[in-house]
Amino acid sequence: MTDCIFCKIARKEMGSLIYEDELVAAFDDVNPQAPVHVLIVPKNHVERLLDVGDDDKLLLGHILVVANKIARERGVAEAGYRVVVNCNREAGQSVWHLHFHLLGGRKMGWPPG
Ligand code: 5GP
Ligand code: ZN
Helix, strand or coil: CCCCHHHHHHCCCCCCCCEECCCEEEEECCCCCCCEEEEEEECCCCCCHHHCCHHHHHHHHHHHHHHHHHHHHCCCCCCCEEEECCCCHHHCCCCCCCCEEEEECCCCCCCCC
């Protein structure tokens, strides 16, 4: 998808990546909600969590392993971190390229708002 902002970031046409491999890219959120707020995205364009299926199980597991790696690198792993996917309108999805939020560095509230 040429006009998708997260595709452009993943292709390094804008912004800067903090991590990438053959499957995923990660970058700092432009409007961070915590001292650590990283977005992890598949390099292939997928709109929503709802759109992934059996063929994507490896990708989904891989994203969580990458989240762990970044949490450790950013120094929030032991204190605690949260991984969030907002899917569709009522959950607050605003960018239509699947992304996992990695949040850490402060005490989190529960339930989420
Ligand atoms: P959502 O609301 O879809 O779960 O999360 C979208 C996230 O993308 C938001 O946290 C927002 O700040 C972030 N975001 C939107 N546009 C950009 C951008 O151009 N660059 C970066 N780095 N983050 C973005
Ligand atoms: Zn995209």
